[in-house]
Amino acid sequence: GESVGLHLPTLSVQEGDNSIINCAYSNSASDYFIWYKQESGKGPQFIIDIRSNMDKRQGQRVTVLLNKTVKHLSLQIAATQPGDSAVYFCAENIRSGGGADGLTFGKGTHLIIQP
Amino acid sequence: DGGITQSPKYLFRKEGQNVTLSCEQNLNHDAMYWYRQDPGQGLRLIYYSQIVNDFQKGDIAEGYSVSREKKESFPLTVTSAQKNPTAFYLCASSTTPGNSPLHFGNGTRLTVT
Secondary structure, three states, rough: OOOOOOOOOOOEEEEEOEEEEEEOOOOOOOHHHHHHEEEOOOEEEEEEEOOOOOOEEEEEEEEEEEOOOOOEEEEOOOOOHHHHHEEEEEEEEOOOOOOOOEEEEEOOOEEEEEE | OOEEEEEEEEEEEOOOOOOEEEEEEEOOEEEEEEEEEOOOOEEEEEEEEEEEOEEEOOOOOOOEEEEEOOEEEEEEEOOOOOOOOEEEEEEEEEEOOOOOOOOOOOOOEEOOO
């Protein structure tokens, strides 16, 4: 029979507004977190990372917030632009192998920028 | 320009055929990875290699094989044993696994009919 893929959570914002994308991570032992942006048909592109000894880190137009108490990560994008339309993934560094075997990825959020 | 090159971008195969996806990096990274991405889903780890001539199975290794004969290259073979091979395949590399970002290629979309 036909298989149905999962639908990604979608966030729709007006151009120029700020966007906040949230992520709940799974492993309290994770100590390194990354946000990726993936445009259609391309590989994920690194946006910003944060280590567990920090609560906040800022980049160009982006800010990542880490709340270890509730295992929550967020990505804030200031003054969103049409080029920000993409799927955004969070990733954490702890897998069963202890980190050497890559990252654990969230399922992603589709950010849509309305003109 | 340093980066990861995956080829081809699109690949079509008949069911029952093996197919090999290429991944080359000139970042001088020790660790390389293969992920599979299905529509609306996150990335799932197929195989990874921390060093030349060594590789380990990821979460969904069944029906796949890899080799790591050179630091720069980590080809993935999708065998006829893989029950659901149609997917978007992503190769990545990193300097310090678990403490540095993965750098991704632009993927190969494999369609098996």
